[in-house]
Amino acid sequence: MAVVVILVLLAAGSVLFHLLSPWWWTPIASNWNYIDNTIIITFWITGIAFTAVVLFMAYCVLRFRHRPGNTAAYEPENKKLEGWLATSTTLGVAAMLAPGLFVWHQFITVPPDASEVEVVGQQWLWSFRLPGADGRLGTTDTRDVTPENPLGLHRTDAASLDDLIIEGGELHLPIGKPVKVLLRSVDVLHDFYVPEFRAKMDMIPGMETYFWLTPTRTGTFEILCAELCGVGHPQMRGTVVVDTEADYQAWLAEQQTFSQLTASSETSPTATAIAAAAAQ
Amino acid sequence: MVDVRSGIGEALPPLEVEDVELYHPHSWWTRYVFSQDAKIIAIQYATTAIAIGMVALVLSWLIRLQLGFPGTFELIDAERYYQFITMHGMIMVIYLLTALFLGGFGNYLIPLMVGARDMVFPYANMLSYWIYLLAVLVLVASFFAPGGPTGAGWTLYPPQAVLSGTPGGKDWGIILMLFSLIIFIIGFTMGGLNYVVTVLQGRARGMTLMRLPLTVWGIFTATVMALLAFPALFVACVMMLFDRLLGTSFFMPAIVEMGEQLQHGGGSPILFQHLFWFFGHPEVYIVALPAFGIVSDLISTHARKNIFGYRMMVWAIVIIGGLSFIVWAHHMYVSGMNPYFGFFFATTTLIIAVPTAIKVYNWVLTLWRGNIHLTLPMLFALAFIVTFVNGGLTGLFLGNVVVDVPLSDTMFVVAHFHMVMGVAPIMVIFGAIYHWYPKITGRMLNEVLGQIHFWVTFIGAYAIFFPMHYVGLVGVPRRYYELGEMAFVADSVHTLNAFISVMALIVGAAQIVFLFNLVWSLRHGRDAGGNPWRATTLEWQTPETPPSHGNWGKELPVVYRWAYDYSVPGAPEDFIPQNQPTPGRLGHEAIS
Numbered sequence: 086m087a088v089v090v091i092l093v094l095l096a097a098g099s100v101l102f103h104l105l106s107p108w109w110w111t112p113i114a115s116n117w118n119y120i121d122n123t124i125i126i127t128f129w130i131t132g133i134a135f136t137a138v139v140l141f142m143a144y145c146v147l148r149f150r151h152r153p154g155n156t157a158a159y160e161p162e163n164k165k166l167e168g169w170l171a172t173s174t175t176l177g178v179a180a181m182l183a184p185g186l187f188v189w190h191q192f193i194t195v196p197p198d199a200s201e202v203e204v205v206g207q208q209w210l211w212s213f214r215l216p217g218a219d220g221r222l223g224t225t226d227t228r229d230v231t232p233e234n235p236l237g238l239h240r241t242d243a244a245s246l247d248d249l250i251i252e253g254g255e256l257h258l259p260i261g262k263p264v265k266v267l268l269r270s271v272d273v274l275h276d277f278y279v280p281e282f283r284a285k286m287d288m289i290p291g292m293e294t295y296f297w298l299t300p301t302r303t304g305t306f307e308i309l310c311a312e313l314c315g316v317g318h319p320q321m322r323g324t325v326v327v328d329t330e331a332d333y334q335a336w337l338a339e340q341q342t343f344s345q346l347t348a349s350s351e352t353s354p355t356a357t358a359i360a361a362a363a364a365q
Numbered sequence: 366m367v368d369v370r371s372g373i374g375e376a377l378p379p380l381e382v383e384d385v386e387l388y389h390p391h392s393w394w395t396r397y398v399f400s401q402d403a404k405i406i407a408i409q410y411a412t413t414a415i416a417i418g419m420v421a422l423v424l425s426w427l428i429r430l431q432l433g434f435p436g437t438f439e440l441i442d443a444e445r446y447y448q449f450i451t452m453h454g455m456i457m458v459i460y461l462l463t464a465l466f467l468g469g470f471g472n473y474l475i476p477l478m479v480g481a482r483d484m485v486f487p488y489a490n491m492l493s494y495w496i497y498l499l500a501v502l503v504l505v506a507s508f509f510a511p512g513g514p515t516g517a518g519w520t521l522y523p524p525q526a527v528l529s530g531t532p533g534g535k536d537w538g539i540i541l542m543l544f545s546l547i548i549f550i551i552g553f554t555m556g557g558l559n560y561v562v563t564v565l566q567g568r569a570r571g572m573t574l575m576r577l578p579l580t581v582w583g584i585f586t587a588t589v590m591a592l593l594a595f596p597a598l599f600v601a602c603v604m605m606l607f608d609r610l611l612g613t614s615f616f617m618p619a620i621v622e623m624g625e626q627l628q629h630g631g632g633s634p635i636l637f638q639h640l641f642w643f644f645g646h647p648e649v650y651i652v653a654l655p656a657f658g659i660v661s662d663l664i665s666t667h668a669r670k671n672i673f674g675y676r677m678m679v680w681a682i683v684i685i686g687g688l689s690f691i692v693w694a695h696h697m698y699v700s701g702m703n704p705y706f707g708f709f710f711a712t713t714t715l716i717i718a719v720p721t722a723i724k725v726y727n728w729v730l731t732l733w734r735g736n737i738h739l740t741l742p743m744l745f746a747l748a749f750i751v752t753f754v755n756g757g758l759t760g761l762f763l764g765n766v767v768v769d770v771p772l773s774d775t776m777f778v779v780a781h782f783h784m785v786m787g788v789a790p791i792m793v794i795f796g797a798i799y800h801w802y803p804k805i806t807g808r809m810l811n812e813v814l815g816q817i818h819f820w821v822t823f824i825g826a827y828a829i830f831f832p833m834h835y836v837g838l839v840g841v842p843r844r845y846y847e848l849g850e851m852a853f854v855a856d857s858v859h860t861l862n863a864f865i866s867v868m869a870l871i872v873g874a875a876q877i878v879f880l881f882n883l884v885w886s887l888r889h890g891r892d893a894g895g896n897p898w899r900a901t902t903l904e905w906q907t908p909e910t911p912p913s914h915g916n917w918g919k920e921l922p923v924v925y926r927w928a929y930d931y932s933v934p935g936a937p938e939d940f941i942p943q944n945q946p947t948p949g950r951l952g953h954e955a956i957s
Contacts, residue, residue, distance in 0.1 A: 088739055088747065091824070095751065099831060108835035108861065110771070111853035123768050131758035138729060138754050142747060145732035149668075150739060156939065157670035157932035158734035166730070167674050167723070174722040178761070182715045185765035186708055192767055193704040208530045208623065227619040228626065237621075268701070271621045273525035274634060276699065276774060280840030280853050283771040287701045289634055290524060291618025294701035307852055311699075311774035311842045313518045315530030316443045319845040 092143035096136050103132065114281035114302040114327060116263075119188040121283070127181050134177070192284070195297045199263040202256065205236050206268070206275030206288045209317035211308055212236055213256045217247025217342055227271050227290065237271065238343055249340040255324045256308075258300050259333040268294045276312035279325055287312050300327040388487060389914060399495075401487035402914045403472045406494045408805070410468030413494075414461050415880075417501050421456035422873050424449045433866025435847045443846040444532040447516030450844065452508075454519030455542070458648065459549060460501055462790060466655040467553070467591065468497060470797060471560050471584045473805065477904035478581050480569025480922045480944075482915045485562045489555045496552030503545040512536025518844060520645070523616040523637050527609040529623070539609060543602040550595045550602075560588045569903070569944075571924030575679065576943070578902045578928040579672060582679050583658020586686040587651045593690070594647035601640035608632070638700055642693035649786050650689040654682055656793035657724055660746050662928070663796050664728055666900045667743035668735030669939050671929035674727045681720040681727075688717045698769045707766040714764035718757070725754055736932065736939070740898075741815040745796030748823040749789050755827075756785025759834060774844075777837025780830045788826045795822070795879070802883075803897045807910050808890030814882040818875055825872035829865050836861060901940050902928050 113121060149155070203214040203222055214236055216222050223238050223245025230237035235252055238245040258264055268277055270288040278285040281304075286296045308323035328336060390396035400406060427449050431441045441449070472490070476483050484490045507514040516532030517525060517539060529535040533542075564577070564585045577585075604615040608629070616637045617629035665672040672678060694702060694710040728750055737743065759781040763769045772778065795818070802810050837843075840853055848854060896905040908918045922944040930941040 088744065092747070092751070095824075095827065099755075102832070102835075106832075106835060107855065107857055108832075108839050110838055111840055117771075120767055120771055123765065124762065124771075127762050127765065127768060131761055135754055135758055138725060139751055142729055142732060142750060145729065145735070146737055146739070146747070149732065149735045150737045151669075155736045157668060157736040159671060159932055159934055160673065160734070161671050161929070162674050162676070163730075167677055167726075170726045171719060171723055174719050178715045178718050181761055181765055182711065185711060185767050189704075189707050189711070189767040192770065193707070207621070227621055228630075230621040230626070232624060272623075273528060273530065273620075274522055278774070278842065280771075285770060285773070286699050289701045290620055291631075291633065292635070292701065309842055309851075313447075313522070313525065313844045315525050315528070315534075316447060316516070316532065316846075317530065319443075319847055319849065322849075 086147075089143045089147045092139055092146070096139040096143070100132065100136060103128070111280050112302075113283060114279075114300060114304060114306060115283060116299040116301055117192075117283040119184075119191065123181075123184050123188055126184060130177050130181055192296070195265050195295070196263045199265040199297050201265050201267060202258070203267040203269060204256070204277050204288070206270040206277070206310070206314070206321075207235075207272050208315050209310070209321035210253050211256075211277075211321070211323035212253060213251040214238075215249040215251075215337070215340070216244075217249060219244055219247055222267070223248050223343070225269070230271055233347060240347070246342065246344040248343045249337070250343055250346055251340060253323075255326055257326045257328050257333055257336045259330050260300050260303050260327050263297060263299045265295055265297045268296075273314045274312045275310050275314050275321070278309045278311035279306050280309070281306045285311055303327045303329060399491060401483070401491045403476050403484045403487070403490060404805075404912065404914075406490055407469050407472035409494050410464055410472060410497065411470075413498055413501055414465040414469060417456055417505070418461040418465075419876075419880075420505070421453050421461060422876060424453040424456075426870060426873050428453060429866040429869040431846065433863040433869075444513070444516060446846045447518070447844075448514045448532050448538070451516050451519055451521075451542075452504075452514050456504070457787065458519065458652070459546070460504065462652045462786070463553070463591070463648070464497060465794060466652060466790070467560065467584060467588055468494065468556055470580075470655060470659065470801075471588065472556070473801070474580055474904060475560055475563050475584060476567065477907070477912065477916055478578050478902055479564060479567055480572055480903050480917070480924060481563055481567035482917060482921070484559045485567050486555075486559050490559050493552045493556035493559070496548060496555065500545045500549035500552060503541055503548060507533070507538050507541035507545070510537035510541055512538055515539040515542045517542075520638075520641060521605070522641075523605055523608065523634050524618075524620055524629075527605065527617075528620075540606065543606045543609075546602045547599060547606075550599045553591065553595060557588045557592045560584065561592070569922050569924050572903075572943075573924075575676065576924060576927045579658040579661035579675070579678055579682070580655070580902075581658065582682050583654040583656070583661075586682050587654040590647045590654070590686050590689065591651045594644045594651065596644075597640045598644035601637055601644070605637065635697075635700060635702060638697055639694070639702075642696045643690075645696065646693040647686075647689045649782075650685055652786050652790050654686060656749070656790040657682060659797045660749050660793045661728065661731075662902065663742045663746040663793075663800055664731050665929050665931060666800075666898050667740050667746070668732055668737045669931045670731055670735035671927075671931055672727065673730040673733075674723075675927065675929060677723060678727055681724050684720045685717060685724075688713060688720075692717060692764075695764050695766070695769070698766050699773050711764060711766040715761065718761060718764070721757060725750065725757070740799075741810070741812070741819060742796040742800040742898075744819050744823075745792045745799065748819070749792040749796065752784055752792060752823075752827065752830075753789035755831065756781055756783075756789055760785060771840075772837060774842055775837035776841045776843050777834050779843045780833035780837060783833075784830045788830060792823070795819075798883075800898065801904075802886070803893030803910075804904055804907075805911055806887055806890070807893055808886050809893050809897065810886045810890060811882050814878055814885075818879045818882065821875035821878075822872055825868050825875065829868045829872065832861055833865055836865075899938070899940050901926075901930055901942050903943055906942050906944055 205212045221244045223242040225237045268288040270290045275288040310321040515538035525531045607613040614629040614632035617632040619630045620627045692714045695714045895910045932939045
């Protein structure tokens with residue numbers, strides 16, 4: 086009997102925990118509320134399945150536990166029941182998969198009007214690059230990374246010269262505009278993760294990855310690294326600020342271009358910043 | 366299709382097989398140490414696996430102490446923390462679960478359950494164990510090597526695994542880890558081929574494939590999968606060793622490490638992930654399928670009822686085994702691989718939920734109209750169903766590509782895989798040990814100690830891992846030595862973390878009760894007799910308990926029926942052993 090009580094309490098407790106506990110996702114700040122909705126659908130379907138199985142087990146233990154004189158039934162197979170259960174499971178699974186694939190298609194289809202911003206990871210620091218006046222990001226190569234050129238831009242590529250470089254500082258994004266986040270790493274795997282955006286993606290040395298989003302709420306959010314990148318992994322933090330258009334333009338005007346940075350590289354604080362980060 | 370339940374009604378003359386081909390021990394050394402008896406090898410495997418598992422348990426305590434009470438313990442710095450999580454994960458997955466299910470239960474149960482005298486290649490079987498032991502020793506050696514063990518996470522993702530920002534990356538740690546895995550795979554291949562050939566070639570007369578107990582089906586399928594999956598890990602380990610020791614660039618692109626250009630170039634870190642998970646996902650089922658098989662037999666025996674839908678159960682095992690080779694990249698949805706892969710892998714992953722769900726239905730339908738004896742094996746089987754269903758259902762979150770995006774790399778993932786491939790299979794291991802210990806030793810395990818062990822372990826483990834999902838839902842990433850200040854993490858999350866840690870300490874301590882019971886009952890346990898659970902399968906019908914070398918005395922058993930003739934209407938007893946011809950006064954017609 087204790088088993089029955091515990092099983093029922095466990096099922097009920099799990100449901101109550103889900104409904105009453107204060108631990109829930111942080112309010113969203115991007116267009117990916119579709120993802121949140123799919124999670125809610127999945128919670129409902131799986132929650133019902135879990136409760137049903139556990140309560141059914143509890144009932145079986147209560148009703149069919151061994152008592153003197155009890156005998157079990159002999160029923161090797163029941164094709165009808167097995168077929169019915171397989172079909173309903175398939176339908177439940179399809180009900181979760183279909184919206185999931187639908188939203189995934191949106192997730193990987195970048196709107197044509199999305200602006201580009203690049204995030205570069207290195208142990209254990211975030212850097213950012215925005216296209217300059219030409220609206221294009223210049224080409225890069227990890228082989229060209231030096232203390233004066235921490236993101237490895239090609240000096241010979243004209244498109245690189247006006248790129249805005251933000252090293253270890255804040256990234257600002259304008260509200261309501263789709264942005265394609267290009268991701269790159271110069272050393273190990275990292276993962277650009279802002280919980281409020283829901284989206285995340287690994288950053289891989291030697292290749293470029295991406296995701297896109299539309300910020301929907303102004304505010305200051307933390308950037309975390311979500312892929313183990315060595316002992317400094319938990320300290321790899323950054324900040325992203327979602328601005329109104331006016332604030333964004335004001336911030337943009339303050340940023341330095343690649344050519345400005347290289348011109349002042351002899352006295353640049355970035356070289357010392359890297360040395361300090363490496364020494365940590 | 367054939368009716369699996371019963372076949373030849375008439376008794377056949379037993380097949381006499383002179384047991385000349387077995388190597389009989391001549392001394393204490395060849396009897397207990399360099400033994401070629403699968404049962405001794407099984408105990409050696411299990412003892413070694415449990416011993417190294419205790420190391421993993423202590424590591425889990427240290428991990429939880431840091432997560433629940435950050436900054437309290439000076440012993441646990443960031444480097445050590447990453448070494449602890451890496452070694453905990455690797456030990457649990459490979460050196461405990463894989464070794465215990467296949468090397469331990471596989472060795473003990475396959476020859477007995479199929480009615481063979483031993484594994485078909487006893488010498489290779491013995492070598493398999495000693496090579497496994499060597500792999501464990503190399504792994505343990507890394508704790509004492511300069512720089513300590515690797516802290517790359519159990520997934521060992523390059524480039525960080527072989528770079529200086531990771532503990533053991535430029536020291537001995539990663540090298541010993543990779544060597545240990547390579548040695549393990551060599552040893553496993555010897556054992557694995559043995560299990561497969563024994564199941565296919567060593568079965569007693571009348572033991573058709575469709576009369577095998579599901580335990581054998583689970584272990585057999587898992588072994589076939591392991592033989593196909595481990596080579597991917599093997600080559601990945603060899604290539605990473607070359608990258609680390611010889612300066613090749615299989616997984617290494619151009620890299621600037623701490624401001625310094627490395628000599629590598631052109632390699633692909635993501636290639637390693639594909640190889641790792643091509644092994645790693647089947648590995649989940651290499652652990653799960655033996656558990657599925659064993660728990661089916663525990664439920665059937667202790668509910669005194671035939672397993673419901675036997676043929677469906679067999680096909681589900683085989684289909685899950687096959688499908689598990691085409692779902693690996695669901696571990697890589699946010700790895701940066703081509704995003705269109707997501708459609709394919711999400712679909713295959715959710716398809717695998719269907720045969721898995723069928724297995725769950727058949728377990729609970731076996732309970733339906735049963736005669737449920739709430740013995741310790743049954744309690745652990747029930748706990749398995751609860752934790753497996755819970756962990757399996759959260760797999761539907763993570764397998765559904767877009768839902769995985771916010772949840773991947775958070776504590777939700779940690780909670781999910783611990784529930785589904787940690788807690789659930791370990792529940793089966795415990796149930797199986799309570800079930801077969803009487804056959805292995807001739808004595809019952811103590812019931813009171815067992816009840817204490819069960820309740821603390823089951824409720825405690827659920828209280829650890831169920832709330833942990835919500836820590837992940839909040840957004841807390843995994844593999845964080847300390848959370849520090851995170852604006853989106855409320856103080857109550859830290860309180861919850863402390864609670865989880867306290868529960869982990871308690872559940873860990875409960876395992877001491879279990880170990881004590883194992884040792885104490887060897888001498889003081891109640892005498893078990895040959896078949897204390899009144900079970901049908903062949904291992905309970907041996908002439909001696911514990912079975913002697915060669916298992917069956919002079920005559921091999923002949924099998925007349927499937928493994929699940931419990932509570933057959935009209936039969937004098939509520940079980941009919943597989944090697945019993947016509948059940949008492951009952952004819953074949955009456956039960957078909």
